[in-house]
Amino acid sequence: MLSLITIIVFLIHAITISGSPPVVLWHGMGDSCCNPLSLGTITKLLKRQLPGSYVSSLRIGSNIVEDTSNGFFMNANHQIDYACKLLNADKNLSQGYHAIGFSQGGQFFRAIAQRCPEPPMLNLISIGGQHQGVFGFPRCPGDNETICNYIRDLLRFGAYESFVQNHLVQAEYWHDPHKEEIYRKASIFLADINQENTFNEQYKTNLLKIRNLILVKFLRDSMVTPHDSEHFGFYEENDTSKIIPLRESSLYLKDLLGLKTMDEQSRIKFLESDTDHLQFTDKWFIDNIIPYLQD
DSSP, X not given: OOOHHHHXXXXXXXXXXXXXXXXXXXXXXXXXXXXXXXXXXXXXXXXXXXXTOOEEEXXXXXXXXXXXXXXXXXXXXXXXXXXXHHHHHOGGGTTOEEEEEETHHHHHHHHHHHHOXXXXXXXXXXXXXXXXXXXXXXXOOTTOHHHHHHHHHHXXXXXXXXXXXXXXXXXXXXXXTTOHHHHHHHOSSHHHHTTSSSOOHHHHHHHTTSSXXXXXXXXXXXXXXXXXXGGTOEEETTEEEEEEOGGGSHHHHTTSSSHHHHHHTTOEEEEEESSSTTOOOHHHHHHHTGGGGOO
């Protein structure tokens, strides 16, 4: 027969676990699920700050090499389908999970929220995600300069050519403000999830199911152009000297994704870090991100 103390300890442990929903991570371009210097460090930090919590880092592929490569060359729509299957197969997530996407993982997780509502996503945290795309490829992450030079050549060749769109991830969120009509017609990923062609009511319905959308912008970002995209801002058409912020965009004013509704309900949090892309301290992460993961 169990002692009273044993039962109390068991109940306290159960309450602690149930009080911290699972957390799922999605890495950015040039990274992998399990890099000990990036998401491996974040995973350890999360487990220290959320004792007993379940933390998973998505691996898109059968191994780390494939995962890294797929971040460059696996069609983004196929990655979303792949990730959706992983999430559905993980029984630890059946009651809901918090999502943290780093760089392009931010807009990929948003696509998950819109297209794959089960298991339920609780809070969506986008750290440096490019939600209005990019128009520039100024810096390469890590030791991937050879790959990045190849990507630059493909983007110069024609980001909106069918072959490039279907086989180069970065082209799938390439947003040329001088070719808005071509972008809307040719973009197989970003234009779709941003409702810039056919309106999909389900995308809006599903995104409104999340509790909060937390958007982190890096004020000294040397990788994302423009860095305002991390807060859903982007260049005015044919004018790269002017940024249209989220609240002045048609995406917001027409409430195509429910962002206006969420904002009016104080469910969009605009955070900033006065640093370069994905450069933040443990203290910044603990102070700014951990509070959204505790219930």
